[in-house]
Amino acid sequence: MVEISGVGVGSGVAHGPVALMAAPLEAPADAPSERTPDEEKAAVSAAVSAVAAELNARGERAGGAAQDVLEAQAMMAEDPTLAEAVDAKIDGGSTGEYAVHTAFAEFAAQLVELGGYLGERAADLADVAQRVIAHLRGVAAPGVPEPGHPFVLVARDLAPADTALLDLDQVLAVVTTDGGPTSHTAILAREKGIVAVVGTGELELADGQEVLVDAANDLVVAGPTDDQLAEADKRAAARAAAANAPITPGALADGTLVPLLANLGSPDGAAEAVELGAEGVGLFRTEFLFLSADEAPSVESQTESYRQLLEAFAGKKVVVRALDAGADKPLSFLTDADEENPALGRRGIRALQHRENVLRDQLTALAAADAATDADLWVMAPMVATVDETEYFTALAEELGLKTAGVMVEVPSSALLADDILRVADFASIGTNDLVQYTMAADRLLGSVAHLQSPWHPAALRLIRMVAEGGANNDKPVGVCGEAAADPLLAVVLVGLGVKTLSMSPSALADVRAELKRYTLADAERIAAAAIAAGNADGAKRAARAAA
Template sequence: MLSTRLTGVGVSPGHAAGPVVRVAEPLPEPAATPAPADPAAEAARIRPAAEAVAAELLDRAKAVSGEASAVLETTAAMAADPALIGQAEQLVVNSSLPAARAVHQAALGFADALRAAGGYLAERARDVLDVRDRVVAALLGAEPPGVPELTRPSVLLARDLAPADTAGLDPAKVLALVTEEGGPTSHTAILARSLGIPAVVACRGVLATDPAGLVVDGDTGVVETAGADVEVRAAETRASQEWNGVGSTRDGHRVKVLANVGAAEDATAASAAGAEGVGLFRTEFCYLSATEEPDVAAQQAAYAAVLAPFSGKPVVVRTLDAGADKPLGFLNQEPEPNPALGVRGLRVAMDRVDVLDRQLSAIAGAAEQTGAQVSVMAPMVATAEEAAWFVGRARTAGIERAGVMIEIPAAALTAHEIFAEVDFVSLGTNDLAQYVFAADRQVGAVAALNDPWQPALLRLVALVGEAAGAAGKPAGVCGEAAADPVLAAVLVGLGVSSLSMNTAALTGVGAKLASVTRDQCVQAAQAALAAADPAGARTAARAVLA
């Protein structure tokens, strides 16, 4: 048979081929009728169903480890979330909805709020929808969605994969993953890399081909259809990676290998995995379930729980990245026609200085309480004037080291001026990419534009690296680009002095840096900058680093 060649975004390297097993689509939307004869009894069904789903996910979490276990535990916590359960119960009682429909509707509200939040929070909307489908299935007595049992090594094909499904995959049976939707910063991408499974996401049109077999290139994102007689080819087994826990190149050039965290369990896992510190602590996680702003004491306690595993080590705390596009009701902001470009991040802090000052006070208290070497940085900074204002507030709060995120193109283009005002910067490559390309990173149709290997994005990173060198101050990367071992080496060649990533990527990145020299990193960076497209940048960099 004639094969069809499709291109998506390669998010986990490796080549594999084999027969296709298609993951079933989610359950259809549950009906809003008939109204329950006894609303109270119908509402009472929801909590046991949600708790049963949470228990099943926790059991699965015990069978795996690392990032996979953390994802399953987080999904279980979502299933048992009192706010989600309570809202669904109210919909049954107040709106006479069947329990399944009430759960479906309540979860949609939560997912919409996360999507509106953008960035990392938007990526968690998929988790909420996965929880919704599992609880709805339990209420209807139907089979829950997920990956079917595999009887032979296969390539999984799906519209998208829920993180809980990806976390439970057996690399011995799953040759590769291909999804029509999703993006390079999704949990599916992160977990596929941690499991060593080649993966391509945002492969538009692949479901319409209905292939019997697939040949998958996780490096380039190329997927070719094949017949049922396709030769099974497992991904080459990765050599065991060893890292001594100190980030540096083979010739001794120091590069800190740090973790991105959002909660205490993240910090504990990162510390156990050997992170040298934290390059991004997302504090908005401490606010998500709050109907009112937590007081300074409550904030300090939440921050201290995250900082405690890193006593004596560096932790960069990002102040509240919230605004009209975030599900934080206590900010009382008016709706905006385009919230991603509106009052968010530092712009909220400048409008609500009291909220920022209380947060900075809590961070300072948590730093003193735990002994962590805490720095703070502000999100969504556009100008040197804004950077100077934030640093001043941090100093007033007793926090000596302050910096800013570079995630708006204007900040990258004026990096020299910004460095004159701050102690360090950190590049948020996920948001920087979507602003550079005007491409929402949650939309599969434009996922290729958010490929972190895009030369235009790398050229902005190079501008910041050059400014860092001239100022003699550090520039880090805390976007998902830092989790790709080969791209991490390129970033070092562009002048980046620290890399912060998900916990699963720490060893791979640390081992890669230890295998190359700084001069190789610089040569690989120059080769990538000269490329015309992401595929060319990858190929050119690998040729230098091989």
């Protein structure tokens, strides 16, 4: 029996035989082309178009966050800069296959060098290249194996196109050697409720070998004992029973209510979130309306999208985040193209204040949708760092007819100023992904500093407690809408620190609801105290488990 550590996604557990991901296609040889450059270019163009169409079609079938990821990958396939690079290599005498292989690899290397979100996209680009080359060869692209029985999929990493359409009747769990808690594999696994452990480092596992994947404990166990398997089956059965239990409002064992809300990226996910028991929306990301546009969408088109969302949650709270652009989400009509360090530049509320017309149009559309529906609309500004920014946003929201305006707490300064900020704002919602990133000075998408990206780190927990205290002092609600809320035990800790609402991927609602019911508020406060007193993230998690 060998235990291998990684980063667990969710709290599930599963076991079964390993099926290794197929090896990539053999690299094309650097041989002279036997066709004319125009013939090679035409073949590549057709292959790229076919691959883009397939990715878009897979996205439509998958829906949700998977659709966003796959559509972005299709756009990468048809990037004009890549097309120019491929054509130049073909003009130099390369075959279409070799031109695609080298041009895509060079572009991927540039992304890796840039790091962060763009560095993570290098794997997506490599997958596109494999699919284009496979199309040129007339063979199937490498993908998920089909051993004919349920299996644990083990891979270096998974392409979004593969993760989005995994057959959940066959794939018991996923293990990847690469990736971190915010890689596309982790994001899509969390959304689909797949048991997964990512970022294990190199593995020595063989096809058919029995493994246990324990996401709750961040472990992969090769050659598990009978006792371990029995315990895993017991836990899996309890988790399934909790998921199938009648849906009740989120609450602790003593009846303390903890509303459980959904994080959504488009109105399409609203019906599923309601079905899974979401008591409202704690984070509606509006970027989907803007990211594929050359100019900001009209007030009318925005109003219609917001109306669809609000109608799905009639009578419930819906928290909408104003456009969060900049850093890894640049927009030509809003953000500066030449910033040397955009993650620390004009992003979030800073970009919106710089281009106030975009913010005014968005808030005007939200107010119109609110007037036409019965939901309880709250709006919040992203990346707020100062009291001045809070005053600016809340005043503008009030001017445009919005009754509840708050802020995202994603940088340490807003946590440190929480008492002052919450004298002005109606509420605060903590985005733990960015809060941890900026607190630890560790890019949340960079694998080399993954050990510093945990929301369990006591530095992050103390800032969260500070925000909750600011809310209590001003009688203003504080919630968490980062991925930390989807971790069942960490959700208990957050409540113990004073957080009042939790918002997460809809697939995580059942696990968190069941975990909260195990503890009273006094228990949660005791568990939180144990975690926050630890010296590091692993120690905090161990202390919380021991206290629980």
